[in-house]
Amino acid sequence: MSTTNSVLDPKTSPSFPIAAKVTLGDTQLRKNVRHATEVIQNKRARVVGEMPDWQQLRESGKQIREHAMANLDYYLEEFERNCTRAGGVVHWARDGEEAKRIVTELVKTHASPQNPEVIKIKSMTTEEIHLNLALEAAGIKAYETDLAELIIQLGHDQPSHIVVPALHKNRQQIREIFQREMNLPELGEKPQDLADAARRFLREKFLRVNTAVSGANFLIAETGGVCIVESEGNGRMCLTLPETLITVAGIDKILPRYQDLEVVLQLLPRSATGERMNPYNSLWTGVRPGDGPKNFHVVLMDNARTAVLADGEGRQTLNCIRCAACQNACPVYRQTGGHAYGSVYAGPIGAILTPQLQQLHHAQTLPYASSLCGACYEVCPVKINIPEVLIHLRNKVVKQNGPLNPEALAMKAAGAIFKSERRFRAAQRLGRIAETPLVGKDGWIGWLPGMLGGWTQVRDLREMPKETFREWWEKRGKRGN
């Protein structure tokens, strides 16, 4: 049941410029992504507009997340104590490999030995570590139960959005997948038909499979509880019906107090899907006889998050509550879709998170996958200054590539020119002379040589003005008018 095709992994995926070229050529995908992001953005704007205290809420969200990250060690230990007291078992995983090993062992212990299977509720953390492939390698079948994740799994595809993983598919494409994979040649194409087919397909699994794997939206230190929000009720089924529940969460998911939910549960649904609140908000704390799973395990995974925390400028990335508002607002994501990012985290958050979670050289084109327009910062419900982190990471990339790489040399030269007015004027004069053979009759340059060609591959360049403002001003001054 798990996909066996290639996964979105920065170590093996093509770089962003190469992958983006492919997706830019897919007009259907671009149409689907544009339509879906527009619908979500409009809904978000409407419900955010209803909140007179939205900016104060954003500020509170930011403060809560910053405080949690600044005291992460303290709150993680508090979570462990309270979770254990309530009957949960906490496991610590340094990286994805360790997390996968722990989950696989737990499933082998608890699932049916003849036919080991798990039902899953959407989890970006398990996507991040490619858990399904590890389970499959261990002979364990994993069934995604979130509708969009199910579409991705049955379509042998990869997620392209944090909140709506199948956003790049339209209704006809989903119908084709269901017809083929569920053997339903007569299936209609109304949303109701598709939802009914998915419901029938999944219901049997909810009732049969005795082990579930979930992610977590939040971990609450004060109570040792876990929170998941979702829209379809599949999560509620996974969290309550099976005998064993295994939750995999990044250590950054911690919230200090139960009361903090008041803020984040207002910010998240509005920013994510334009809903005032999520239809299903599940909170569970340990185990209780006769109520829900008998065994509860939490795998707290670092996977480079403490390294991000140690970076003074990059650490604000960990404040993210994975709402994807930045993705929907990003003009680059809206054109390329998610797969071009070569990582399960796409869009602006992917452009800053992936290079920090991975070794930078595997994702060094991602900090450049942005126009730095600031739309992401404007919509982020916890005020992460994504453009600031992008520039910080670009600096790191330039430094990592050594002092002799073309970008570093170009920046050095630009720095030397901008430092001196004389050099700046000389460069302007030289630029005018150098561009002359390239300027077309219409005053535009359609082609530049060498590395500069990257600019004109996708846009034209206006010729430099015959006279700068400074030159005009000086002349005007001499004439006295």
Ligand code: SF4
């Ligand atoms: S960076 Fe901000 S806007 Fe983007 S997913 Fe995270 S919380 Fe949402």
